[in-house]
Amino acid sequence: AQKITQTQPGMFVQEKEAVTLDCTYDTSDQSYGLFWYKQPSSGEMIFLIYQGSYDEQNATEGRYSLNFQKARKSANLVISASQLGDSAMYFCAMSHTGTYKYIFGTGTRLKVLA
Amino acid sequence: DTAVSQTPKYLVTQMGNDKSIKCEQNLGHDTMYWYKQDSKKFLKIMFSYNNKELIINETVPNRFSPKSPDKAHLNLHINSLELGDSAVYFCASSQAGGAETQYFGPGTRLLVL
Numbered sequence: 001a002q003k004i005t006q007t008q009p010g011m012f013v014q015e016k017e018a019v020t021l022d023c024t025y026d027t028s029d030q031s032y033g034l035f036w037y038k039q040p041s042s043g044e045m046i047f048l049i050y051q052g053s054y055d056e057q058n059a060t061e062g063r064y065s066l067n068f069q070k071a072r073k074s075a076n077l078v079i080s081a082s083q084l085g086d087s088a089m090y091f092c093a094m095s096h097t098g099t100y101k102y103i104f105g106t107g108t109r110l111k112v113l114a
Numbered sequence: 115d116t117a118v119s120q121t122p123k124y125l126v127t128q129m130g131n132d133k134s135i136k137c138e139q140n141l142g143h144d145t146m147y148w149y150k151q152d153s154k155k156f157l158k159i160m161f162s163y164n165n166k167e168l169i170i171n172e173t174v175p176n177r178f179s180p181k182s183p184d185k186a187h188l189n190l191h192i193n194s195l196e197l198g199d200s201a202v203y204f205c206a207s208s209q210a211g212g213a214e215t216q217y218f219g220p221g222t223r224l225l226v227l
Contacts (some may be wrong), residue, residue: 033213045218100162100169100211107155
C-alpha cells in the first residue's frame with residue numbers, strides 16, 4: 001500500500017543550526033514524485049521542494065535540500081541555518097505519475113529556538 | 115496576483131445548513147483538488163478534477179458535491195452540514211496529475227455548531 005510516514009511529531013532546533021526532518025515512503029511503483037510543504041501557524045500550505053523518483057541528484061532550494069535515498073525509500077528534508085520563521089508544521093507527500101492522488105504524512109512540528 | 119484563491123476564509127454555520135466554498139486558480143493548471151484537514155492536521159484528499167472532469171472521489175459522503183464550471187474553478191457545496199464536517203478545507207491545483215507540484219489555496223476554516 002502507498003504510504004508516507006513521518007515519525008517525528010515534534011522537533012526542536014537552535015537558531016542557525018541545521019535540522020533534518022524524516023520521511024519514509026512505501027510504494028511499489030517506479031515513477032513518483034516526493035514533495036515537502038510547510039504550514040506555518042497562519043495555516044497556508046507552502047510548497048518547499050520536489051524530488052522526482054528518477055532524479056539522480058538531490059533537490060535543493062535555497063536553505064532546503066532533500067536527502068533522497070531511493071533504496072531506503074526515504075526523502076528527508078534538511079533545513080540549513082534555521083531561522084525563527086522556520087517554526088511550522090512540515091508535511092511530506094507523494095504522488096505517482098499518471099495518477100491524481102497525493103498522499104500526505106502526518107507532519108512534523110518544528111520549533112526553532114532563539 | 116494570488117495563484118489559488120478560496121472564499122470564504124472563515125465559515126461558521128449551524129448543523130443542517132447548506133454551504134459552498136469557491137476556489138479559483140490563475141496558474142493555467144489543468145487539475146484541481148479539494149482536501150480536508152482535520153483537527154489533528156491530517157490532510158486527506160477528497161476530490162480531484164482534470165479539465166473539469168471528476169477523476170477521484172475518495173469515499174466522500176454524497177452531501178459533498180464538487181462542481182467545476184471551467185478549468186480555473188472548482189467549487190465545493192456541502193449539504194446538511196454535520197459537526198464532523200468542521201475542518202479546514204483546502205483547494206489546490208497542479209499542471210497535470212501525478213508527480214506534479216500542487217499549489218494550495220489559503221484554506222477555508224469551517225466550523226459547524
